[in-house]
Amino acid sequence: MPAVYEATLDYARSQDQVDTLFPFRERFLFPQHNDEDVRYFCGNSLGLQPKSVEYLMTRELRDWARYGVEGHFRAGYPWFSYHHFFTERLAKLVGAQKDEVVAMNALTVNLHLLMLSFYRPTPGRYKILMEAGAFPSDQYAIETQVRMYGYDPADAIVEIAPREGAHLIEHEDILKGIADSGETLALVMIGGVNYYTGQFFDLAGITAAAHAVGAYCGFDLAHAVGNVSLSLHDWDVDFACWCSYKYLNSGPGGVGGAFVHQRHGNDPAMFRLAGWWGNGEENRFKMQKGFHPQPGAAGWQMSNAPVFNMVAHNAALDIFDKAGMDALRRKSVHLTGYMEYLLRQVAHLDFEVITPTDPERRGCQLSLLFGANGRQVFDTLTENGVVADWREPNVIRIAPVPLYNTYEDCYRLYELMVSVEE
Known part of the structure; x- marks a missing residue:
């Protein structure tokens, strides 16, 4: 020091x-x-x-009163494309390409949606590796995901814990857990910064180790985004998600965010749950059968942007961008x-x-x-x-x-x- x-x-x-x-x-x-x-x-x-939230919220309420449904296209921040206003600023925050990020849903919802894409277990490759003592939401999500496919969490979930008498998890123990799981490992899913100890994990090293054994790698960045420097694209991370109400100052229950690496986001064959807002914008109002996802992380959207929920996010990201x-x-x-x-x-x-x-x-x-x-x-x-x-x-x-x-x-x-x- x-x-x-x-x-x-x-x-x-x-x-x-x-x-x-x-x-x-x-x-x-x-x-x-x-x-x-x-x-x-x-x-x-x-x-x-x-402080700017009150002004921005008042403006959205005024536009709703003035335009009604036409606010989707005529509001100061048109609601149809509202999520686009965050793209560039979010990409800077997490070290991503602009098409790799999207503001949508809430943290655990996004975690489940992304795991449905990146946890596709087979009889030989079905395990998920995570840190012991993860935030309860992550534990619940991972447990229910493996149960959904008929696996026993006691067998399918590999937890890496601190050594006896220690509080922190050693990086080499995570790498060893990944290597030991080998071809049985389908996914590594770890919190970027542990909520209890504040430990920031080596995300680049963990991602490389996961890929070396043929597994996907994703992170819950709730305690990392807006707190530590991130380079998700360059680290080759497969996916990540986060909330915005902690360091991002976007209000209680604020809109979450998601990252999907370009190689997956630009693959229309990549499985995801489909929703109207994830479909190509040019065809959204044709009301036709057949889901054709937008390229990038935006293709994982399901529902309309929660505009009033996103107002504080807009204000907060503007501050981050200036600082x-x-x-x-x-x-x-x-x-x-x-x-x-x-x-x-x-x-x-x-x-x-x-x-x-x-x-x-x-x-x-x-x-x-x-x-x-x-x-x-x-x-x-x-x-x-x-x-x-x-x-x-x-x-x-x-x-x-x-x-x-x-x-x-x-x-x-x-x-x-x-x-x-x-």
Whole structure:
């Protein structure tokens, strides 16, 4: 960790003064505590509301009132092509070609839809490899997918767990699990950043290992998108999906996103569940039999774009586009490093940071595993206007988000933790 960090308020404020991303904080609305903005460290669970959402939502309501059904073509953002407004910005965020991404549905819906395309088990090749301790939705989705084809999850699902006494999963253990499964492996499906520990996996290495044994490879990027740098196209990832309500600040239940590599998206023979919105736009209103998918990820769409659900997404992606993911990631590495440095000065409380210390193996989330008094510390933070996140049985998750968190935010959290009695 850089030796330049200092556990002083003057240092924190000096860093905020030279932070070129500091003004983006003013684009968000903060919950209030005693008539002041809270210190919000919960963007890994639900991001803050962009101020521009209200204006954009009002405009869509006005267009609906003014045009009725004609709003599909006459609205300021025509509803017929609404999902196209996100394409270029999403592609930048995840390192994709423009035809490889689409905003649609919600995370777990997209996961199921994509697995129906990429998990096509045979008697000899039917296993799915995932990380142990994945977010419950992923566990449920994978379990029901294998059951749908008549397989026993205890046999068909290969889970890679941390070594005894450890909290993190070693990359070589994932590679070994893939190699050992060999020709029986149909799919690798892993969360890009683990929701509990904050560990960022080596997605390029995992993808290459999966392809080496003839398996497909996909990722749940709920905790990765807008948090870490991604290059899905260059990493040769087969598919990925994500939500938009965490780091992407697109509102509770915000529209999800999907990535499908060009080699699959441009193959009309690739199996997918068909829907009207995934059919070729030039033939959509001919109302004919026979599904002819749009090229790219858009061919996996099923239903009309949920326009009002997408308004916040439009606002949030505009902010990301202006800030730039490269700049956000640079600040994130330094800001998260500062938060970790401060936490390690709190020697009197019984906790350890179980998130990797290597910036390349994490995003901005830091997970604090408590041996005792964890709930007391969490309650003290809450009572003093700090919004963090509690995960059973004994973890506080803290996420200094570079778009709206400051160095002073980090220092104030540290100051509160120092004040907590053993």
